[in-house]
Every structure is written in structure tokens, then in C-alpha cells.
Amino acid sequence: MGTGQRLGREGPAVARGLELGNRSVDILASVQSTRTKDYVREFNATFAPWRRGPAGGKFVHRARTEFGVAA
Template structure:
């Protein structure tokens, strides 16, 4: 059994079915964030993928969109940016860009300099693909929706 699977299983709650999946995925994405910040991009991607596989159909951005403004939305948006950055560092542009867009969707409703710092890091990780139209469009989107300088 993978360590990520064990962590998710530890989050299971027999008294509240389904809540354990959310808790386990939250733990994994938090661990992915910490791994990325400490320079372990590959491990961060593994943890993020473990969380994704366990929670198929329960996308974080959908849960955040249903929450009142300011209630965990910032942390979800930051985690999406961080995990997206890990995907970019692993040269997985499509998955990284998808997570980056989800992050901007959420963070456009939040005022947080720390959250913007994570999106700036994400934008920096896009450097190898800067000339692609989708990347230029994303950078423009972060400038207009989050007021992030290029």
C-alpha cells in the first residue's frame, strides 16, 4: 500500500461516510504543498495525484465555489496553485494549467497577498511555455483578475 493511500484511509470516518475522503484529500494536498515548498516536486505530484484519484468527482474548486466567500476558499485556491506548480515542474503542462485556472477562478474572489505569491510562483514555472497562446492568455488573466504583474 502506498503511503498516500494509507494517509487517505486513516482519514476515513465510519460515522460520517464520505467525510473521510474529503479529510484525507485535504491532508494529502496540504502535504503536497509542504513537499513542494521544501523542494520535493515529484513527491508533491504523487500526493496530489493520490488525492485526485481518491476524490474523483469531488473537485476542490466545486466545493470552494459553494462556500461563502472567505471560508477556506483562499486555502483551496492556494493549494491548487501549489499543486499546479508541482505539475509544471514535472513538465505536465496540461494538468498544471488546468489547476492554475481553477486557482484563479477561486482566488479572484479573495484578497490575499500570500495567495497571489503562490500564483506568481505558478507563473514563474510557466516560463518554458511562455510563447504558447494558452500561457499568454493565462498570464493576462492573472494580471487582470488578480492584479499580478508580469
């Protein structure tokens, strides 16, 4: 199965994940803790297969900017 087929089938789940990820960044941006950064790192690691897309890249950049974590 090609990447396009996988993304096509999982598109709504990825979109929902991005929505929740962005909400989390909104909420957690004011919290400076190691645990917060660990949660963001964990999400980014789970999200790795989709971060090359436009929306995914935007989220990863935002997480890096807000939390200084690697994708």
C-alpha cells in the same frame, strides 16, 4: 533538444498545469490577500518556459487581470 521537442514531450503536463492554474484563479479570484498573489506569482514563475504559447499567454493575461501580478 529544441523547444518544440520539449513542449511535445511535456505537453500533457503543461496542459494539466494550465487546467489547475485556471481552477486556482477561479477559486482565488474572490480572495484578496498577499499570500494569494504570492502563490500566483510563484506559479507564473514556474510556468515561464511555456507562457509564450497561446494557452499559456491566455493564462498569464488572466492572472494579471485577476490579481494584478506580473508574469
